[in-house]
Amino acid sequence: MIDRIDRRILSILQEDCTVPVAEIGRRVGLSTTPCWRRIQKMEEDGVITGRVALLDPAKVNAKVTAFVAITTNQHTEDWLKKFADVIRDFPEVVEFYRMAGQVDYLLRVTVPDIAAYDAFYKRLIAKIDITDVSTTFAMEQIKYTTELPLSYVVPEKPKAD
Amino acid sequence: MIDRIDRRILSILQEDCTVPVAEIGRRVGLSTTPCWRRIQKMEEDGVITGRVALLDPAKVNAKVTAFVAITTNQHTEDWLKKFADVIRDFPEVVEFYRMAGQVDYLLRVTVPDIAAYDAFYKRLIAKIDITDVSTTFAMEQIKYTTELPLSYVVPEKPKAD
């Protein structure tokens, strides 16, 4: 499905999606038309899910990241659905995982400062019934990237047998 | 610095940066030129740090997310620098935080499966001296967004006094 050329295209677009198709083509050794068609196809196929602008957290007053580990004794399907819907609606929650192990859910929350986190926390527990919440703050974001590793993408062989 | 209109522009671009400037202008009540200039300025000012394509993790064989909590007894400036450099070079590490509290560092790691995680883990500990590592796996990514909340951006008043 995805061959070596596609992978190189994805690598470029993951880093910077403003590079013109003609330039991408040049870098991967294709002319613009086939390169453009490959990109289109990957968008249709849902490999590329979107193109977004990234902002500097400091510049938009999102300097503090908190990780919130949630444990609950509620484990019904319905509860999870409601819980997920509530959480999803908080724009401060930028990531939300259901976990294996001790912790049931993990949130990454983005706020300007500890006070704002506290306000968020109060709004959160007002809305949902949680057994146990444990918050840890990040002091520094050393790395953050939206680029997924492409080394695990198995490129299709040009030929089989 | 950032006024209400800028904030609305950012909101649009955070969601989808392929929207034409003319259309953005229409939505925020500006013609294309001033809208374009505002976007340029926010890029120059570093508010917008880039535009990237997002990929479907499942489609690029990045189905498993692991959170790796690292504790160390090394706390020198030099060690951190070397550690950070090593970690940063792993494409599987998509996020990397220095934490407050018990855990010193937290990584989010993206791999195809548990076996690949194990291979990553071996490569990791081969390269750096870590006292304690604790890994938790995410069963499900319920929410993931690159959109930072803009509600905390204090819009400049058009006038003062």
Next chain:
DNA sequence: CGGAATGAGGAATTTTATTCCCTTTGAAAG
């Protein structure tokens, strides 16, 4: 009451994306 700065807009220009149509390649059928 002048400008001078700031912000906005229309229209021309340039750059890119997109489409159309044709060529090449390679494998399978006959």
Next chain:
DNA sequence: CTTTCAAAGGGAATAAAATTCCTCATTCCG
């Protein structure tokens, strides 16, 4: 071996979008 078809690629025309250029209001000092 040819023939045929499908998949990929490419060049050139066209459409759309970004970018530039110039002009027009408004406001704020001096």
